[in-house]
Amino acid sequence: MHRRTFLKYTGALGAATAVSASLSACSSGPxxxxxxxxxxxxxxxxxxxxxxxxxxxxxxTQTASAFCMAANNHIYEGLLDTDPISRKxxxxxATAVPKDLSTTSWKFTLRxxxxxxxxxxxxxxxxxxxxxxxxxxxxxxxxxxxxASWLKEVRKIDAQxxxxxxxFPFPDGLSRLTLAKIMPKHVFSKPGAWxxxxxxxxxxxxxYRQSAHHPKSNTTFEAFADYNGPRPAAFKKMNWLTxxxxxxxxxxxxxxxAGAQISDNIPYANIEQLKSGGLTVAGGAGMxxxxxxxxxxxxxFDDVRVRQALHYAIDTEKMVQVALKGHxxxxxxxxxxxxxxxxxxxxxxxxxxxxxKALLKAAGVRNLSINILAVNVSWIVDxxxxxxxxxxxxxxxxxxxxxxxxxxxxxxxxxxxxxxxxAASNPNQFGLDADLIMHYNYGPTNLWMQYTRWxxxxxxxxxxxxxxxxxxxADPAKKKAMIQDYIDVVAEQAVLYPVVHNELMTAWxxxxxxxxxxxxxxxxxxxQAKWV
Amino acid sequence: MVAVLRILLRRIxxxxxxxxxxxxxxxxxxxxxxVDPASAFFQxxxxxxxxxxxxREQNGLLDPLPVRYVHFVDDLLHGDMGTSALxxxxxxxxxxxxLPLTLQLTFLGLGLAxxxxxxxxxxxxVYRDRLxxxxxxxxxxxxVAAPGFWLALLMIQYLAVDxxxxxxxxxxxxxDSFTGWLKTMTLPALALSLPVxxxxxxxxxxxxxxxxDKDYVRTAIGSGLPPRVVVGRNVLRNALINPLTVLGLRVGxxxxxxxxxxxxxxxxxxxxxxxxxxxxxDPAVVQGVVLTTATGFVVVNLVIDVLxxxxxxxxxxxxx
Numbered sequence: 001m002h003r004r005t006f007l008k009y010t011g012a013l014g015a016a017t018a019v020s021a022s023l024s025a026c027s028s029g030p031x032x033x034x035x036x037x038x039x040x041x042x043x044x045x046x047x048x049x050x051x052x053x054x055x056x057x058x059x060x061t062q063t064a065s066a067f068c069m070a071a072n073n074h075i076y077e078g079l080l081d082t083d084p085i086s087r088k089x090x091x092x093x094a095t096a097v098p099k100d101l102s103t104t105s106w107k108f109t110l111r112x113x114x115x116x117x118x119x120x121x122x123x124x125x126x127x128x129x130x131x132x133x134x135x136x137x138x139x140x141x142x143x144x145x146x147x148a149s150w151l152k153e154v155r156k157i158d159a160q161x162x163x164x165x166x167x168f169p170f171p172d173g174l175s176r177l178t179l180a181k182i183m184p185k186h187v188f189s190k191p192g193a194w195x196x197x198x199x200x201x202x203x204x205x206x207x208y209r210q211s212a213h214h215p216k217s218n219t220t221f222e223a224f225a226d227y228n229g230p231r232p233a234a235f236k237k238m239n240w241l242t243x244x245x246x247x248x249x250x251x252x253x254x255x256x257x258a259g260a261q262i263s264d265n266i267p268y269a270n271i272e273q274l275k276s277g278g279l280t281v282a283g284g285a286g287m288x289x290x291x292x293x294x295x296x297x298x299x300x301f302d303d304v305r306v307r308q309a310l311h312y313a314i315d316t317e318k319m320v321q322v323a324l325k326g327h328x329x330x331x332x333x334x335x336x337x338x339x340x341x342x343x344x345x346x347x348x349x350x351x352x353x354x355x356x357k358a359l360l361k362a363a364g365v366r367n368l369s370i371n372i373l374a375v376n377v378s379w380i381v382d383x384x385x386x387x388x389x390x391x392x393x394x395x396x397x398x399x400x401x402x403x404x405x406x407x408x409x410x411x412x413x414x415x416x417x418x419x420x421x422x423a424a425s426n427p428n429q430f431g432l433d434a435d436l437i438m439h440y441n442y443g444p445t446n447l448w449m450q451y452t453r454w455x456x457x458x459x460x461x462x463x464x465x466x467x468x469x470x471x472x473x474a475d476p477a478k479k480k481a482m483i484q485d486y487i488d489v490v491a492e493q494a495v496l497y498p499v500v501h502n503e504l505m506t507a508w509x510x511x512x513x514x515x516x517x518x519x520x521x522x523x524x525x526x527x528q529a530k531w532v
Numbered sequence: 533m534v535a536v537l538r539i540l541l542r543r544i545x546x547x548x549x550x551x552x553x554x555x556x557x558x559x560x561x562x563x564x565x566x567v568d569p570a571s572a573f574f575q576x577x578x579x580x581x582x583x584x585x586x587x588r589e590q591n592g593l594l595d596p597l598p599v600r601y602v603h604f605v606d607d608l609l610h611g612d613m614g615t616s617a618l619x620x621x622x623x624x625x626x627x628x629x630x631l632p633l634t635l636q637l638t639f640l641g642l643g644l645a646x647x648x649x650x651x652x653x654x655x656x657x658v659y660r661d662r663l664x665x666x667x668x669x670x671x672x673x674x675x676v677a678a679p680g681f682w683l684a685l686l687m688i689q690y691l692a693v694d695x696x697x698x699x700x701x702x703x704x705x706x707x708d709s710f711t712g713w714l715k716t717m718t719l720p721a722l723a724l725s726l727p728v729x730x731x732x733x734x735x736x737x738x739x740x741x742x743x744x745d746k747d748y749v750r751t752a753i754g755s756g757l758p759p760r761v762v763v764g765r766n767v768l769r770n771a772l773i774n775p776l777t778v779l780g781l782r783v784g785x786x787x788x789x790x791x792x793x794x795x796x797x798x799x800x801x802x803x804x805x806x807x808x809x810x811x812x813x814d815p816a817v818v819q820g821v822v823l824t825t826a827t828g829f830v831v832v833n834l835v836i837d838v839l840x841x842x843x844x845x846x847x848x849x850x851x852x
């Protein structure tokens with residue numbers, strides 16, 4: 001073949017390629033993740049950036065995913081829902097908040113005319129359906145841990161009325177009702193529907209309906225026209241992007257033509273840059289924390305003195321200043337200082353390397369080498385060098401193994417051996433009440449206790465009994481004192497215990513949005529926000 | 533022509549063991565991963581040990597490795613790449629959704645690289661050792677040294693954040709808005725293409741300089757043909773053989789480079805699909821993306837081999 005013919009062929013090939021690429025571009029490919037225009041003014045699309053994945057489970061009875069929980073708060077309603085900051089309950093699907101909390105029977109009337117997003121009415125059968133799933137002893141759900149200890153059953157009175165029967169009076173239960181999102185029985189009782197709920201099927205009665213869901217990319221919402229509840233949608237359309245990497249997340253909300261109006265999970269290093277660009281950046285201090293979790297079956301971490309020594313050795317003030325840029329505090333209890341049940345624990349791990357060395361010596365530990373299995377969340381990664389330097393300084397050879405959160409907890413689920421885990425946690429996603437927070441991490445059948453292999457320890461067994469007694473205590477003051485007492489045990493044992501509590505930062509454009517309040521837990525809540 | 537067809541058939545036949553080898557390699561490498569498909573599948577759903585066991589049994593994860601490999605190949609031949617642990621969707625659906633975007637990005641990058649390198653390379657050659665050549669040399673050497681991801685971050689900062697000319701990331705399907713699509717793809721395509729364009733510029737310059745020194749060029753110009761016509765019609769055609777060869781090989785680089793660029797610009801293509809799958813412990817998706825990319829690379833190389841045969845008759849005799 002002549003070279004010129006060859007060039008003709010290659011030219012034709014190139015043209016064919018370009019045409020096929022253009023055709024493929026026009027006819028297929030991923031859905032748009034950016035706003036493509038359309039409505040203007042008040043009808044324009046709100047674009048939000050969430051720094052967590054949208055591919056966790058969407059099943060409201062199972063999920064602890066920051067993105068999915070935040071989205072579900074806009075899609076679903078509980079009988080009662082809570083204010084995102086104060087966590088004070090308000091009537092959502094129910095018409096009123098029960099007034100007498102000293103009884104073991106709470107009756108609720110459903111809001112007249114309430115409909116699911118598929119147009120079917122919300123009935124008492126739907127409420128019973130959800131609570132039956134949560135309380136079913138044969139079904140493992142995350143929500144069971146928040147309800148089973150105090151809620152006996154849920155009965156249908158008639159099509160519009162239900163009764164919650166409690167095992168004992170439990171006023172704190174009111175604010176937990178938001179965790180039982182009411183789902184349509186006619187949808188989720190079908191075979192395979194719960195699997196679809198995990199992957200993103202979400203049909204509720206809330207002010208926004210899910211209009212599209214693209215895992216690892218974005219989820220879109222539209223105002224639900226038939227919503228007749230207390231917090232109607234202020235945005236006609238919303239596009240929530242999931243951008244886990246910090247740089248593109250910050251870039252998306254930066255500059256004169258920013259592609260988003262609000263973003264959570266703002267890195268501390270970018271706060272001033274975003275403020276100088278005219279954005280409001282506000283933080284919420286809550287239970288967000290870096291914790292250490294020890295494998296108590298792995299010697300010498302079965303010895304409480306070793307666990308305490310490693311906590312005493314950490315220069316937490318330095319960690320707060322260097323890694324968290326001042327946006328945190330060394331933990332002085334399991335709970336953060338702003339929690340209503342907070343009391344400074346009897347054992348506080350103020351930086352004391354000499355005490356740490358003495359404790360290790362008393363435990364007979366020498367030449368200890370530790371590999372920290374850590375999650376690679378950006379601010380955790382920033383904190384890890386301080387832990388390593390602190391432990392190296394007391395003669396503990398420390399290596400760091402930061403990796404994806406999923407990878408760390410898959411190892412935990414597989415019961416693989418480990419020494420110490422350093423990870424992030426925030427039980428405030430579920431609520432503020434201390435009983436709930438402590439039961440999320442501690443309990444005989446609790447997932448975290450399976451990870452620590454500590455549940456069979458005599459101290460743990462006594463702790464769990466004390467926790468149950470506190471749960472059932474009717475007198476709020478006594479209950480608070482009992483919780484504070486058992487938190488002292490948790491602090492002393494340091495099996496799973498926070499090192500620092502830190503703030504979470506949210507940024508938004510105040511020229512475009514009003515009514516935003518920064519949350520002390522991941523995600524955003526736009527139920528009271530609106531365009532300026 | 534018969535010889536060419538015979539060689540072509542032989543090359544295609546060779547693809548079978550090659551692809552089986554690739555599949556075997558990917559299969560074995562994925563077995564070294566410490567991500568348990570059963571735990572990944574039930575992630576967030578608190579599975580019981582029995583559920584985990586049932587999943588492993590139903591998906592043949594308890595079978596011996598050779599049996600699993602045979603099943604794996606069999607599934608692939610039936611277009612089944614498995615199921616995503618996280619989305620529960622067939623991997624092949626995710627791959628076919630993401631692939632068009634990566635192809636768009638790759639070919640846009642390729643097109644930009646060709647245009648930039650032709651303009652730069654020919655200009656540098658025509659103005660050999662003069663100021664334009666020196667400037668293009670400095671720019672192209674800087675481009676060769678600059679990694680694409682770094683250029684991408686610079687472009688986001690200056691062209692998207694500071695100037696607001698382009699979005700900082702994200703994707704608009706051309707069916708929704710063609711201009712929106714162009715805006716979302718311009719910076720990623722530029723970031724992807726500039727290092728390739730810089731390399732190609734050097735090669736185009738060298739090839740054109742060699743051609744310009746040949747007698748037929750002097751003769752043509754001496755015969756009164758305008759230099760612009762001689763360069764455009766004769767010199768360029770003859771000088772493009774080497775750059776085209778290199779360009780073919782660069783398609784693999786562009787496909788690979790798209791992994792990083794897509795992540796930086798939050799483009800939901802094959803690269804982002806793989807990075808997310810690695811981060812989230814979704815082995816079936818990683819496997820699917822790697823196999824698709826490897827297949828694409830093998831096919832591109834097959835096309836290049838065939839083009840070699842077409843352009844150089846001597847090769848037909850030695851390889852037949």
